[in-house]
Amino acid sequence: MENRKKLPNFVDLDLLVFRIGELSRMTGISSRQLRYWEQRGYISAMDREDEHKARLYNFHTLIQVLIISRLLDEGYRLPSAVEKMHDMVKKMSITREFFTRAFQGIEVDGDTVKMNLGYFDDAHTQTLYGLNEDGHIRYEVEPAHPEQ
DNA sequence: GTTCTAACA
DNA sequence: TGTTAGAA
Numbered sequence: 631m632e633n634r635k636k637l638p639n640f641v642d643l644d645l646l647v648f649r650i651g652e653l654s655r656m657t658g659i660s661s662r663q664l665r666y667w668e669q670r671g672y673i674s675a676m677d678r679e680d681e682h683k684a685r686l687y688n689f690h691t692l693i694q695v696l697i698i699s700r701l702l703d704e705g706y707r708l709p710s711a712v713e714k715m716h717d718m719v720k721k722m723s724i725t726r727e728f729f730t731r732a733f734q735g736i737e738v739d740g741d742t743v744k745m746n747l748g749y750f751d752d753a754h755t756q757t758l759y760g761l762n763e764d765g766h767i768r769y770e771v772e773p774a775h776p777e778q
Numbered sequence: 779g780t781t782c783t784a785a786c787a
Numbered sequence: 788t789g790t791t792a793g794a795a
Binding site: 649650651661681682683684685703 | 779780781782783
Binding site: 662683 | 788794795
């Protein structure tokens with residue numbers, strides 16, 4: 631698979647680090663539960679220098695806990711919720727990769743948004759556009775410009 | 779003030 | 788899973 635130049639992220643999510651109390655308040659999951667989930671291997675804290683030191687959690691774990699929390703509210707039991715969370719995270723990762731590769735730019739003209747979604751065909755003769763007008767999305771295919 | 783582990787409800 | 792205890 632061909633890899634293109636990787637652009638640096640505009641926001642470094644690794645800078646977002648939370649202690650257990652903060653994670654608890656942000657997710658509605660008690661500190662006791664968070665420690666228990668970690669013990670069961672459902673979530674993980676960042677590497678700790680030694681035991682008896684405060685746990686630190688990264689952004690990815692925050693997302694994981696939020697998803698599990700929502701699934702529990704929907705009636706899933708913890709093990710099933712964790713399993714489904716992993717499935718959702720995996721699919722979202724692939725979805726993001728698809729979209730990131732396709733996205734070539736966006737034009738805004740009044741209430742109309744026109745998004746360049748890249749070449750429509752392998753021969754690179756046509757470009758796919760997604761248009762959003764008053765909440766409705768439709769697609770157009772146009773001849774590709776030489777230098778895209 | 780917060781978090782730690784361990785123990786008991 | 789909640790709540791405590793004493794220590795860090």
